[in-house]
Structure formats: C-alpha cells, structure tokens
Amino acid sequence: MIQSMTGFGKSVFSLPDKHISIEIKSLNSKSIDISTRIPLVYREKELEYRKLIGEQLLRGKVDFNIFVENIGTQTPSTINQNIVKSYIEQMRSIVDGEPVELLKMAVRMPDALQNSSESISEEEFGTIMTNIQLAIADLQAFRTQEGKVLEKDFVLRIGNIEQLLKEVEALDSERLLLIRERLEKAVTDIKNVDANRFEQELIFYLEKLDITEEKIRLKKHLDYFLETLRSNDSNGRKLSFIAQEIGREVNTLGSKANFAQIQQLVVQMKDELEKIKEQVLNVL
Known part of the structure; x- marks a missing residue:
C-alpha cells in the first residue's frame, strides 16, 4: 500500500512547569529535507531529533516544531541589568526621555535579555523523544489515509x-x-x-x-x-x-x-x- 508524502502529526503533553506541543508537517520532496523550529534549551539534542525523523519518514520536506508554554514561576530569560542600565545612560546622553520609555527601548537592544543556560534533563529528553515518536505515528497515519x-x-x-x-x-x-x-x-x-x-x-x-x-x-x-x-x-x-x-x-x-x-x-x-x-x- 502506498503512502502520500503529505502529512501532519501532533503531540501535546505537560511537564510540571510547562506545556509542550510538538508538530511535524511534511510535503513532497525528492529526498528528506528537515527544517526545525526549536527553543534554545532543546537545541543541544537537535541531531537526535533529526535522526529519528529522517529514519522514520524517509522522504519529504519536513517542518519540525517544538512550542513551549511556561506555566511555572521560572522564566526562560532574565534581564541583563548592567547592559540595560548602560543602554539607558547612553540614550540619556543623546536625548531626554521618560525613564519608562527609555527602559522599553533598552530591553529591545542586543543582549538585553539572556536566555537561561539550563540544560535539558535525561528524563525530559526521553519524554520529548517519546512524543516526537507519537507525532510521527500521527503523521504516518495521515500519510496512509x-x-x-x-x-x-x-x-x-x-x-x-x-x-x-x-x-x-x-x-x-x-x-x-x-x-x-x-x-x-x-x-x-x-x-x-x-x-x-x-x-x-x-x-x-x-x-x-x-x-x-x-x-x-x-x-x-x-x-x-x-x-x-x-x-x-x-x-x-x-x-x-x-x-x-x-x-x-x-x-x-x-x-x-x-x-x-x-x-x-x-x-x-x-x-x-x-x-x-x-x-x-x-x-x-
């Protein structure tokens, strides 16, 4: 029985401090071509994700996305206070402005926010891989249909x-x-x-x-x-x-x-x- 290269698969699950949605979409292509959109904390395992997807899907232009919604007290990014203060002082030397407005501008500047350097745990990595497999199975069912x-x-x-x-x-x-x-x-x-x-x-x-x-x-x-x-x-x-x-x-x-x-x-x-x-x- 043939399968189409067109498909869509999704898996949604929760961890103690976050909701995670994994989506995989594929279209026709002569070979396997994988594009990813992954939060920084999960990129250290990107090669493993790609290997799993490539071995299972074989061919197609594949878009692989991981979406994370944080629901805990921890935030994925922190304000780099020294850099933000430096930006505000430099802008004050150029133009007068309200402190709040200057702060809004400063936090948009490069390196104003720094991402957490937290690494993914082995347990969380295993959960991610399991749900990638579920999303792949969902996509393959779509392909079969x-x-x-x-x-x-x-x-x-x-x-x-x-x-x-x-x-x-x-x-x-x-x-x-x-x-x-x-x-x-x-x-x-x-x-x-x-x-x-x-x-x-x-x-x-x-x-x-x-x-x-x-x-x-x-x-x-x-x-x-x-x-x-x-x-x-x-x-x-x-x-x-x-x-x-x-x-x-x-x-x-x-x-x-x-x-x-x-x-x-x-x-x-x-x-x-x-x-x-x-x-x-x-x-x-």
Whole structure:
C-alpha cells in the first residue's frame, strides 16, 4: 500500500512547569529535507531529533516544531541589568526621555535579555523523544489515509487508459483495411505495376504501421503499474519509472497509428497519464 508524502502529526503533553506541543508537517520532496523550529534549551539534542525523523519518514520536506508554554514561576530569560542600565545612560546622553520609555527601548537592544543556560534533563529528553515518536505515528497515519485516496485515483486513471486501449484495438483492423484500400487506389492509375512487387511493398508498409507490439507492451505496463501499486515495496520512484514507460508506448502508438480516430484516443490517454504523473510526485 502506498503512502502520500503529505502529512501532519501532533503531540501535546505537560511537564510540571510547562506545556509542550510538538508538530511535524511534511510535503513532497525528492529526498528528506528537515527544517526545525526549536527553543534554545532543546537545541543541544537537535541531531537526535533529526535522526529519528529522517529514519522514520524517509522522504519529504519536513517542518519540525517544538512550542513551549511556561506555566511555572521560572522564566526562560532574565534581564541583563548592567547592559540595560548602560543602554539607558547612553540614550540619556543623546536625548531626554521618560525613564519608562527609555527602559522599553533598552530591553529591545542586543543582549538585553539572556536566555537561561539550563540544560535539558535525561528524563525530559526521553519524554520529548517519546512524543516526537507519537507525532510521527500521527503523521504516518495521515500519510496512509492520503495514500488510499491517491491509490483510488491511480486505479481510476489506469482503468481509463485500459478502456481507451480497448477502443484502439477495436479500430485497428479498420485502420489497416483503410490504409490498404487507400494505397491500392493510389496506384490504380499507374501503368506497368508489378503486382508481386506492389504486394511486397504493401506488406512492408503495413508492418511499419503495425501497432500490435505497442498495444501488448502498453497493456503489460498498465498491469505492472497496478501490481506495483498494491505491493508491499511500492514507492513513488518506481511508479514514476513505470509511468514513463507507459508514456513511451502511448507516444509510439500515436505516431505509428496514422489514423485520426486512434490519435484522438491517444490524446485522451496522454491526458490521463499526465494526471497520474502529477500525483506520483506525492507518493512516498
């Protein structure tokens, strides 16, 4: 069963002094590409977070966020009083101002606030990792659900191409008969025609226009796409390669057919195939 690369997972939990929300979002990408938004105190373990996410999600453009709401008495930042006082004195030497207004300006200046150097405990780190795993599981469930939608669409599109192929097969004998009649009519007015030579040339020409092999290969590729779609090792790259092979046979079919009604069916096949190729980009 296929999975989509699009997904969203979330885990929310509480510690004695804070509420923490972990969110992971993924979109399609050729490889794993992880962007993080993590509070400073948790960044020392960022490599471990990335390793876990990369091993589990495999591919996709992933946004990983940790949001923290402090509910205890401790604050994550403290005022660097000496620096703030220095800023206020420097501003007073330039312009007169109300102390409160100067203070508001000073605390916005660089290094006015310093983050706590507190390190994450092993217990808290374990809790974080457990909840990252829960968020990943939530995201993978989302991916699986989206994969079912994609699979349903692929089956529909492949079925449409198969039906169009049957219509091509129904028209093929008529096409060859019309080509033969047209060629025979074209040489009717030509004198001294060698009947045997003409027959040989006609057979050679019809063989060049024969699309039997293309029809057989196209049907095999369509069956292989559905077989791969339902296999345990199904993945977007493999389905993309098969879609390319389907496209080659469809293009050859259209160029060799030399018959307007079949070429119209080929255009419809190409339209269905383009929709498949667009959706394959979203498959894990």
